[in-house]
Amino acid sequence: MSATEQRGIRPSDLIDVDRLWRRLMRLAEFGATSAGGVNRLALSPEEIAARKVLADWAREAGLSVFNDPIGNLFFRLEGADPAAAPVLSGSHIDSQPTGGKFDGTFGVLAALEAVCALALAARKPRRSIEAVAWTNEEGSRFSPGMMGSEAFTGQRALDGMLAVEDVNGTSVRSALAHVLAAEPDISRRPLGFPVHAYVEAHIEQGPILEREGKSIGVVSGIQGSRRFRVTVRGEAAHAGTTPRRDRKDAVLAAVGMIDALAQLVRDPEDVMFTVGLFRVQPNAPSVVPREAYFSIDLRHPDNDVLGRLGDAIPDCCHANGGACTVGVEEIAHAPSLGFPGRLRETISAAAERLELPWQEIHSAAGHDARQLHYHCDSGMIFIPCRDGISHNESEWTEPHQVADGSRVLADVLWELADAR
Ligand SMILES: [Zn+2]
Structure with missing residues (x-):
């Protein structure tokens, strides 16, 4: 970012934290519960409506939008070298039946905000950067979850997933057909492609960062x-x-x-x-x-x-x-896994430069990054959540904590996208 760098502007400075917060609250309206939570099951009408809003925001920023045969949704900022493997960042927007506003959604919207913001940079990153919303992470309606990331990375066959039914006898095949039919204007791409690196931002879903007074958790691995x-x-x-x-x-x-x-x-x-x-x-x-x-x-x-x-x-x-x-x-x-040191160092260095207190932390919960770990260098950024409460309608993270996580993510994505 030569012009901006000359003026001392970092990618994280381009993040519009107010827009990101507004979008988090807007997305929480799809499947909103009376207790302030979210009930947005995978491949539900509520999720279809939320996907449409995401795609609209992406198009407004000039990004290309894609989906794939399992319904993963991608928002692409084209790099200077379109043939180079892209950097990918995201999470999921499906929720538990009594879920909160931030689990998954924060990671998708932080990635989308980063990509929208970086589209305004004075130059293109070398690699393309894509935000992604993976299908059915929670596995609450169709079990087991992680379908989008497992299909993308080839760890589970698509056919077996399509046959899975919810308690009412509706199959993934039929629910997914409704989702994809609602998106005739989105380009379809095949499952999976080479990825340079994957970074997932997520609320901690535990009490450690809050207790230790840390803004950023550099995730060492997943239990x-x-x-x-x-x-x-x-x-x-x-x-x-x-x-x-x-x-x-x-x-x-x-x-x-x-x-x-x-x-x-x-x-x-x-x-x-x-x-x-x-x-x-x-x-x-x-x-x-x-x-x-x-x-x-x-x-x-x-x-x-x-x-x-x-x-x-x-x-x-x-x-x-x-x-x-x-x-x-x-x-x-x-199995339990450890994220590569190179990516962990990139994240902690970004937190240092932003003068944000950080610590290494182990993830006790599973995430889509688990699947991506077997596909490309992967890492995760945690932010605190109030009292460590998650999978709960009272899940909460403060706007400044959301801002800190998304700013670290933006700097990390930019650095990875410029890597050879
Ligand atoms: Zn999650």
């Missing part, structure tokens, strides 16, 4: 996770007349399993074990339950611990099934 689904099949029977020895009570068996699993994963203390979904059939007060279905979410930063405990889960379930039959399916296994 690994394994996800299972357990089906326990018994037999429906009269709750009053069926003798105890003849019962095949799926819920009692499932509860026994969950208790045994909780004992199994008690050590070490930082193992995260969650049964967040539990369904009963036929779910009637006077009927011995025929079937219980539940999820297991297991996380730990050490791959050895994750491997050992995860491998023991199926046996533990089978051993506690009693008279019921038990099926255990592992639906996702993502």
Whole structure:
């Protein structure tokens, strides 16, 4: 940026923090809940409306807009060398049913703001820079999530994803068809392309940065996770007349399993074990339950611990099934990973230049950057969120914290885009 550099202007100076904040609040209107949160499930009508607004903002800034067969949405600022692999930055705009205004959305809008701002720079960056909104990160409606980034990086086949159904029997194929049909004016590109580097900005979703008084978290890596689904099949029977020895009570068996699993994963203390979904059939007060279905979410930063405990889960379930039959399916296994030092240094150096207090921090939650890590050099920038609360309607981040994160992101993207 020769002309601007001469005047001592950095890319981060071009960020319009008021516009970014206005856009965050505007996007939160799509799927807004009465408690101040956001219910914007993947591939929903609310998401279609939010995508349209994003595309309008991008076109206003002169960016090219693209989507792909899984519905990822890209906003491209053309570089001086259009053939060079672009720098990519973004996150997701789908939410949990009782989600907040910032999870995912901050990363998409910070990237879009950076790209819109850099379009005003006195010269083009060498590489193109693209902001991206990945499809279905949360996996709340269509499970498991991370579909957009996994399809893009080729880690999961598109066909299998398209067959996934939500609780109402609507498939990804059919919901996605509505999304893409609503965007006839957006150019379609194939899945995946070479990427020079990927940077994702995100709220921390934990309390550490706030507690330590730091503006920026330079993410060192992402904690690994394994996800299972357990089906326990018994037999429906009269709750009053069926003798105890003849019962095949799926819920009692499932509860026994969950208790045994909780004992199994008690050590070490930082193992995260969650049964967040539990369904009963036929779910009637006077009927011995025929079937219980539940999820297991297991996380730990050490791959050895994750491997050992995860491998023991199926046996533990089978051993506690009693008279019921038990099926255990592992639906996702993502190892712990560390982001490359070069990218972490680029982020911390940008924070230093902006005189923002920063620290290295581990991500306890999964993000699209996990998938991109296997595709190109990747990194993440965290900003604090109030009381560490996320996946919650009261999720909150202050405007100045949003501004700090987006300014670091803009400088980092510019530097990466000028790299050979
Ligand atoms: Zn997120």
